[in-house]
Amino acid sequence: MQQAIHQNPHLSMKLYKANIIFTREKDRFEVVENGYVGVENGRVVDVAASADAFGQQVEEVIDYGDRLLIPAMNDMHVHAGQYRNQGISMDMELLEWLNSYTFPEEAKFSDIHYARRMYSRFVHDLWRYGTMRTATFATTHLESTRLLMELFREAGMGALVGKVNMDRNSIDALLETVDEAKAANEALIAEWNDPDSLVRPILTPRFIPSCSSAMLRVCGEQAQKYQVPVQSHLSENLGEIALVRELEPESRFYGDAYDRYGLFGQTVGLGSDISGGHDMSIMRVMVYAIQVSKLYHQKYKDKRFLSLSEAFWIATKSAGSFFGRVGSFEPGYEFDALVIDDSDLKHGNYTLTQRLERFIYVGDDRHIAVRFCRGQEIPEPRILD
Amino acid sequence: MQQAIHQNPHLSMKLYKANIIFTREKDRFEVVENGYVGVENGRVVDVAASADAFGQQVEEVIDYGDRLLIPAMNDMHVHAGQYRNQGISMDMELLEWLNSYTFPEEAKFSDIHYARRMYSRFVHDLWRYGTMRTATFATTHLESTRLLMELFREAGMGALVGKVNMDRNSIDALLETVDEAKAANEALIAEWNDPDSLVRPILTPRFIPSCSSAMLRVCGEQAQKYQVPVQSHLSENLGEIALVRELEPESRFYGDAYDRYGLFGQTVGLGSDISGGHDMSIMRVMVYAIQVSKLYHQKYKDKRFLSLSEAFWIATKSAGSFFGRVGSFEPGYEFDALVIDDSDLKHGNYTLTQRLERFIYVGDDRHIAVRFCRGQEIPEPRILD
Numbered sequence: 001m002q003q004a005i006h007q008n009p010h011l012s013m014k015l016y017k018a019n020i021i022f023t024r025e026k027d028r029f030e031v032v033e034n035g036y037v038g039v040e041n042g043r044v045v046d047v048a049a050s051a052d053a054f055g056q057q058v059e060e061v062i063d064y065g066d067r068l069l070i071p072a073m074n075d076m077h078v079h080a081g082q083y084r085n086q087g088i089s090m091d092m093e094l095l096e097w098l099n100s101y102t103f104p105e106e107a108k109f110s111d112i113h114y115a116r117r118m119y120s121r122f123v124h125d126l127w128r129y130g131t132m133r134t135a136t137f138a139t140t141h142l143e144s145t146r147l148l149m150e151l152f153r154e155a156g157m158g159a160l161v162g163k164v165n166m167d168r169n170s171i172d173a174l175l176e177t178v179d180e181a182k183a184a185n186e187a188l189i190a191e192w193n194d195p196d197s198l199v200r201p202i203l204t205p206r207f208i209p210s211c212s213s214a215m216l217r218v219c220g221e222q223a224q225k226y227q228v229p230v231q232s233h234l235s236e237n238l239g240e241i242a243l244v245r246e247l248e249p250e251s252r253f254y255g256d257a258y259d260r261y262g263l264f265g266q267t268v269g270l271g272s273d274i275s276g277g278h279d280m281s282i283m284r285v286m287v288y289a290i291q292v293s294k295l296y297h298q299k300y301k302d303k304r305f306l307s308l309s310e311a312f313w314i315a316t317k318s319a320g321s322f323f324g325r326v327g328s329f330e331p332g333y334e335f336d337a338l339v340i341d342d343s344d345l346k347h348g349n350y351t352l353t354q355r356l357e358r359f360i361y362v363g364d365d366r367h368i369a370v371r372f373c374r375g376q377e378i379p380e381p382r383i384l385d
Numbered sequence: 386m387q388q389a390i391h392q393n394p395h396l397s398m399k400l401y402k403a404n405i406i407f408t409r410e411k412d413r414f415e416v417v418e419n420g421y422v423g424v425e426n427g428r429v430v431d432v433a434a435s436a437d438a439f440g441q442q443v444e445e446v447i448d449y450g451d452r453l454l455i456p457a458m459n460d461m462h463v464h465a466g467q468y469r470n471q472g473i474s475m476d477m478e479l480l481e482w483l484n485s486y487t488f489p490e491e492a493k494f495s496d497i498h499y500a501r502r503m504y505s506r507f508v509h510d511l512w513r514y515g516t517m518r519t520a521t522f523a524t525t526h527l528e529s530t531r532l533l534m535e536l537f538r539e540a541g542m543g544a545l546v547g548k549v550n551m552d553r554n555s556i557d558a559l560l561e562t563v564d565e566a567k568a569a570n571e572a573l574i575a576e577w578n579d580p581d582s583l584v585r586p587i588l589t590p591r592f593i594p595s596c597s598s599a600m601l602r603v604c605g606e607q608a609q610k611y612q613v614p615v616q617s618h619l620s621e622n623l624g625e626i627a628l629v630r631e632l633e634p635e636s637r638f639y640g641d642a643y644d645r646y647g648l649f650g651q652t653v654g655l656g657s658d659i660s661g662g663h664d665m666s667i668m669r670v671m672v673y674a675i676q677v678s679k680l681y682h683q684k685y686k687d688k689r690f691l692s693l694s695e696a697f698w699i700a701t702k703s704a705g706s707f708f709g710r711v712g713s714f715e716p717g718y719e720f721d722a723l724v725i726d727d728s729d730l731k732h733g734n735y736t737l738t739q740r741l742e743r744f745i746y747v748g749d750d751r752h753i754a755v756r757f758c759r760g761q762e763i764p765e766p767r768i769l770d
Contacts, residue, residue, distance in 0.1 A: 084733040087746030090675070091692065121732055278672070278746040287663070290475070295680065307476065347506055348469040361472030361663040364749060 013040040015054060015061040018069035018339060019352050020047055022329045026313035030329075031352050036061075037069065039335040042375030047329050064370075068340035068356060071327050072132035072371060073282035074319035077231070077271025080148055081106045081139035081164075083122040085275035094237035094276075095209075099171075102275070106139040106164075107173040115144030120384035123151045127381050128365045129281045130338045132373040133158035133323045135231055135271075137204055140164045140174045142184045149192060152199045155381040157373050158323055158336075162204025162231055163188055167215045178214045182222070189226050198374060200228075207233040208244045208257050220262035229322070230263050236276075269319025270311075283360045286311040308357055339370035398425040400439060400446040403454035403724065404737050405432055407714040411698035415714075416737050421446075422454065424720040427760030432714050449724050449755075453741060456712050457517035457721035457756060458667035459704040462616070462656025465533055466491045466524035466549075468507040470660035479622035479661075480594075484556075487660070491524040491549075492558040500529030505769035508536045512766050513750045514666045515723045517758040518543035518708045520616055520656070522589055525549045525559045527569045534577060537584045540766040542758050543708055543721075547589025547616055548573055552600045555591075563599045567607070574611050583759060585613075592618040593629045593642050605647035614707070615648050621661075654704025655696075668745045671696040693742055724755035 016039065020032040030047070038045035038054045048054065051061060082102060089101040109115045126134055134152075138145040138161055145163040152159040165181040166174060176184070188201040205211040205219045223230050234254045235241055244254050251257035258264045270285045271277070279285060286308075293305040306314075320327020326334050345358050345367070359367055371378045401424065405417040415432070423430035423439045433439065436446060467487060474486040494500045511519055519537075523530040523546055530548040537544040550566040551559060561569075573586040590596040590604045608615050619639045620626055629639050636642035643649045655670045656662070664670060671693075678690040691699075705712020711719050730743050730752070744752055756763045 087743040088735070088739045090742075090746070117732065347502065350473070354473045357475075358472040361475070 013038055013045060013054065013058050015039075015051055015058050016064065016069060016337070017051075017061060018064035018067050019355075020069045020329065021352060021356050022047075022071050023309055023313040023317055024328060024330060026310045026318075027307075029309050029312070029353050029356070033352060037329055037335070037337070039375050042334055043325075044329050044331055044333045044335050046331050064339050067369060068342065068352070068359065070338050070340060070356065071316040071320070071329065072336035072338050072373065073130050073315060074133040074135075074269060074323065074327060075126065075131045075272050075280075075282055076135050076267075076269030076319045076322065078126075078134060078274050078280070079137045079276075080119055080122045080161075081109050081137060081144075082275035083118045083125075086280070087275075087278045089275070090278065093239060095239050095243070097276075103171045103174055107171060109139040109141045109144045110173065112143055112147060115141070115147050116384050119144070119148045119151050120382060123148075123155050123157065124381045124383050125280050127155060127157065127371065127378060128368075129283070130365070130368045130371055131157075131280070131282055132336045132371060132378065133320065133326060135160045135162075135202060135229075135269075135322065137162050137164055137206075137231070140166060140176055142187065145188065146191075149188075149199050149201075151381070153197075156198070156376055156378050157381075158198040158326070160200055160202035160229060160231070160323070162202045164204050164206050165215055165219060166206045166210035167212050169209050178212070178218055181215060182218050185219075185222055189222070189228060193226060193228060203228050203230045203263075205230075205232050205263065207240070208247055208254070209240065213248075213261075216258075216261040216263065224262055230265065232258060232263065234258065267318060267322045268314055269322065270315045281364065282315050283363070286315050286360055289314070308353075308360070312356075312360075335372055335375040337372040338368050340367050341369040342367050398423055398430060398439065398443050400424075400436055400443050401449065401454060401722070402436075402446060403449035403452050404740075405454045405714065406737060406741050407432075407456050408694055408698040408702055409713060409715060411695045411703075412692075414694050414697070414738050414741070418737060422714055422720070422722070424760050427719055428710075429714050429716055429718045429720050431716050452754060453725035453727065453737070453744065455723050455725060455741065456701040456705070456714065457723050457758065458515050458700060459518040459520075459654060459708065459712060460511065460516045460657050460665075460667055461520050461652075461654030461704045461707065463519060463659050463665070464522045464661075465504055465507045465546075466494050466522060466529075467660035468503045468510075471665070472660070472663045474660070475663065478624060480624050480628070482661075488556045488559055492556060494524040494526045494529040495558065497528055497532060500526070500532050501769050504529070504533045504536050505767060507533075508540050508542065509766045509768050510665050512540060512542065512756065512763060513753075514668070515750070515753045515756055516542075516665070516667055517721045517756060517763065518705065518711060520545045520547075520587060520614075520654075520707065522547050522549055522591075522616070525551060525561055527572065530573065531576075534573075534584050534586075536766070538582075541583070541761055541763050542766075543583040543711070545585055545587035545614060545616070545708070547587045549589050549591050550600055550604060551591045551595035552597050554594050563597070563603055566600060567603050570604075570607055574607070574613060578611060578613060588613050588615045588648075590615075590617050590648065592625070593632055593639070594625065598633075598646075601643075601646040601648065609647055615650065617643060617648065619643065652703060652707045653699055654707060655700045666749065667700050668748070671700050671745055674699070693738075693745070697741075697745075720757055720760040722757040723753050725752050726754040727752050 015036045017036050020035040037047050138148050149161045192201050203219045203223050248257040272280045290306045297305040316327040342359050400421045402421050405420040420434050422432050523533050534546045577586050588604045588608050633642040657665045674696050675691045682690040701712040727744050
C-alpha cells in the first residue's frame with residue numbers, strides 16, 4: 001500500500017519574468033517592467049515587481065528577458081466552416097453572398113476528410129495568431145463538428161464550438177428539421193458540456209432568416225435547461241434587417257427577435273468573422289475597430305474614438321469573461337498569455353506601451369514567441385491532410 | 386585596337402515563366418496561366434502563352450513554376466522621416482499630431498547617423514513589402530535627404546525623394562527661409578535630376594499651413610523650370626481645411642490654393658502614409674481602400690465600391706504612370722515585378738485570381754519570393770546602424 005505524502009500545493013508555482021502588460025480597467029494599461037507573473041494550477045496567483053513577493057514556494061522562474069508578456073487573444077466570432085473562403089468572394093452583400101459562396105462551401109463539411117483538412121488548418125491559424133479562446137461556428141454537420149472539438153482538445157486550446165442550426169432559407173444540403181437539430185445539440189451537450197473542459201458546445205441558431213420560431217424556441221429551451229451559451233448574428237446588413245422585419249413581425253427590432261426566445265446576451269468582444277472578415281489576427285481586428293470608431297467620431301464629434309487600451313480590454317478581458325476568468329493577469333485569472341519578441345521592431349527609443357502599440361499595429365504572428373492557454377505552453381498544432 | 390562586334394540586341398532577352406496576372410484596364414485582370422513575360426533592357430517585350438512567341442532570340446528562361454508573377458507595388462505617399470513613429474501616436478488629429486509627435490521626430494534627422502539608421506530600415510521595409518517605386522517625403526534636412534537618395538540608388542529601387550520645404554507654423558529646428566529652400570532644391574535637382582535615373586528629386590512644399598505664398602511660388606517656378614514633379618498634402622482634416630481657408634483667403638477651395646502656384650496634378654495612386662498610416666504594405670492599403678469604399682457605398686448606394694481589379698490597377702498601373710511606363714506588363718513597360726509563392730495559402734481549389742485575392746487579403750511579405758525593379762532582381766537591402 002502506498003503511503004500518503006504531504007504535498008505542498010505551492011511547489012507547482014511558476015514565475016514568468018518579462019515586461020508585463022494587461023488591462024484591469026479599459027481606461028489604462030497595467031505595466032510592470034521586468035515584472036513577474038506567478039502561476040499555479042493554470043491560474044495567475046499575482047503580478048509583482050519582485051520575485052520576493054511570492055515567498056519561498058516557487059518551483060521555477062522562466063525568464064523571457066526584455067520580451068513583452070500580455071494576455072492571449074480571444075476570437076468571439078468566427079466560422080471554421082468558411083476557412084477556405086478567407087480572403088475571397090468579397091464582392092457581394094450578405095444574403096447573396098451566403099447563397100453564392102458560403103452555403104455551398106459549408107455543404108462540403110458532410111465529408112469528414114474535407115473537414116479534417118480545413119479544420120486542422122483553422123485551429124493551426126488561430127494558434128499562429130495567438131488566439132487561445134474561440135467562439136466558433138462549425139457547420140450543420142454533427143460529425144465534423146465533433147471533429148473540430150477534438151482538434152481543439154488535442155491542441156489544448158479553449159473553444160466554444162457551435163453545430164449550426166438552420167431549418168429554412170438555405171440549400172437542401174444544409175437544412176435540418178427541428179427534431180434533428182434538437183437531437184444533435186443534445187448529443188454534443190451530453191458528450192462535451194463539462195464545465196471544466198476547455199472545449200465546450202455552444203448553441204448556434206445561425207440567424208433569424210435561417211431559423212423558424214420552432215427552431216429558436218428549442219435553442220432557447222436548451223440554453224436554459226443545460227445552461228449552455230448561445231451565439232448567432234444580427235443586424236449585419238440592411239437587406240437582412242428588412243427580411244427579419246418580415247419574418248418576425250411581432251418583434252420590435254432585430255435584437256428583440258432573439259430576446260423573446262431567451263437568446264440574447266451582454267458581453268462585448270471582438271471577432272475575426274472569417275470569411276465575412278478576411279483577417280484572423282485579433283490584433284488587427286483591434287486596429288480595424290479603432291479605425292471604424294474614428295470614422296464614427298468624424299461624423300459624431302461628441303463620440304470619442306476607441307483608445308488602444310479600450311480595444312485591448314475588449315479583446316482580452318471583456319471577451320475573455322465569456323470563457324470564465326480569462327483575459328487578464330489579475331489574481332485567479334486563468335493564465336492565457338503570449339510572449340512577444342519585438343526585437344526587430346525596437347529600432348527606436350520606445351516605452352513599453354509604445355512597444356505593445358507597435359506590435360499591434362505593425363507586428364504579426366512572427367513576433368509571438370510563446371503561447372499559453374490555462375497555464376500550459378501550447379505547441380504548434382498539427383496540419384492534417 | 387578592338388574590332389567592332391555585331392551585337393544581336395535580342396541576345397539579352399529573358400523569359401520569366403509563371404502564372405501571370407496584371408491589369409491593362411481597371412475593370413479586369415489579364416491572366417495568363419503558365420505564361421511567359423519576355424524582358425529586354427529592363428522592359429517588357431510582351432506576354433505570351435508560349436515561349437515560341439518570342440522566336441529564337443531568347444537568352445534564358447527562368448521558370449517560377451506554379452507561382453504568381455504580378456507587377457510590383459508603388460507607394461505614392463510616405464514619410465521616410467516618420468519611420469520611427471510607425472504604429473504609435475494614433476491618438477490625435479492632424480495639426481496637434483504634427484506638433485506633438487511628428488515635427489520633434491523629423492528634427493532628429495539633422496543627425497546623419499540617426500538618418501542612416503532609420504532610412505536604411507525604411508528602404509529595407511519597402512523592399513520587404515514589394516514596393517519598388519516610392520514617392521517619399523524626407524525631412525527639411527539636405528544632407529539626410531541626399532543619404533536617403535543614395536540608399537535607394539544602392540538598393541536599385543525607384544524613388545522620387547522630397548526634401549521637405551517649410552517656412553512657417555513648425556518648430557524652429559525644421560523651418561528654413563525661402564532662399565535656403567530654393568538653394569537646397571536646386572542643389573538636389575543639379576545632382577540627381579537625370580531623367581533616366583531610378584532615383585530623382587521631387588519638389589515637396591509640405592502643405593499650405595507650412596508654406597508661405599513666397600515658398601509656394603518658388604516651388605511652382607522650380608517645377609516648371611526644371612520639369613520636376615511635385616508632392617504635397619491637402620484636405621486631410623477639417624481643422625486643416627479651416628486653417629487653409631484663413632491662410633489662403635483668395636483660393637476658392639484647398640486644391641485651388643495649390644493650383645494657383647502651378648502645383649496641382651492628376652494621377653491617382655495609393656500610399657501607405659507612414660506614420661499617419663501604420664501599414665507599409667500596399668497590398669493592405671488596397672484592402673483598406675476597398676473597405677472605405679464599401680462604407681461610402683453604404684451611405685451612397687449609387688456609388689459602387691472598388692473592385693479588386695480597380696484597386697490593383699490604381700496601385701500598379703495608375704500609380705506607376707507617375708514614374709514612367711511602370712506598373713503593367715504591357716509591351717514597353719519597365720519590368721517591375723513580384724514573384725508570389727503562395728504555397729501555404731493554396732489549401733483549397735482556387736482560381737488564379739482567387740489566389741491573387743488571397744495573397745492580397747491574407748498573405749504578407751513572406752509570400753514575396755523575388756522582386757524586380759526595371760528588369761533587375763533586387764536583393765535584400767542592408768540595414769545600417
